[in-house]
Amino acid sequence: MVVSSQYRDHTEKIKTKIRALGADLVGVADTEPLKRLRLDPPSLLAPFSRAISIALRLPSAVFEQIIDQPTPLYFSVYQTANRILDQIAFHTTNILQRDGFKSLPIPASQVLDRENWYGAITHKAVGRMAGLGWQGKSLLLVNPRYGPRIRLVTVLTDAPLNIDSPIKNRCGECNLCRDACPARAIKG
Numbered sequence: 001m002v003v004s005s006q007y008r009d010h011t012e013k014i015k016t017k018i019r020a021l022g023a024d025l026v027g028v029a030d031t032e033p034l035k036r037l038r039l040d041p042p043s044l045l046a047p048f049s050r051a052i053s054i055a056l057r058l059p060s061a062v063f064e065q066i067i068d069q070p071t072p073l074y075f076s077v078y079q080t081a082n083r084i085l086d087q088i089a090f091h092t093t094n095i096l097q098r099d100g101f102k103s104l105p106i107p108a109s110q111v112l113d114r115e116n117w118y119g120a121i122t123h124k125a126v127g128r129m130a131g132l133g134w135q136g137k138s139l140l141l142v143n144p145r146y147g148p149r150i151r152l153v154t155v156l157t158d159a160p161l162n163i164d165s166p167i168k169n170r171c172g173e174c175n176l177c178r179d180a181c182p183a184r185a186i187k188g
Helices: 005-020 060-064 072-098 123-129 176-180
Strands: 025-030 050-057 103-106 150-157
Touching (some): 005 025, 025 123, 050 072, 050 123, 072 103
Antiparallel strands (some): 025 050
């Protein structure tokens, strides 16, 4: 989907800068469909027409250490990835502001509702709408290149960026996530 060829170069310039900050994946979503999600605050998206989804690939080797539960090393990698994503989002916000656009970084792992474990917006839904992957049977975002081993952050903006198209779900009859789940929690 394209907003305008006029903004194609600006969109690619922003994506290139985000990748230079360390992101592995970058996509842009229209915020209109996201307004149906649980948001905190409910008016979060009102001033923003776009949501930039930014992903960082997690090291595969850390997952190979997991037998029946996450390890301390996994938790450390997870926290480090979130810190890096928050820094990338912060720098992206500054880049957009310098270009004259309003923007807001949404922290990678900030929990606002501890009872239900909700943040300001679901990064997975933004990533799906921005074309970074599809929702797998595990309910994780699955990227065609990196699988579910990614972490996400979101930057909201009013910059007129070209939006990316969602990727069609490719799970089909695949049950790798279900078979690999040590808790046997995936029923799909």
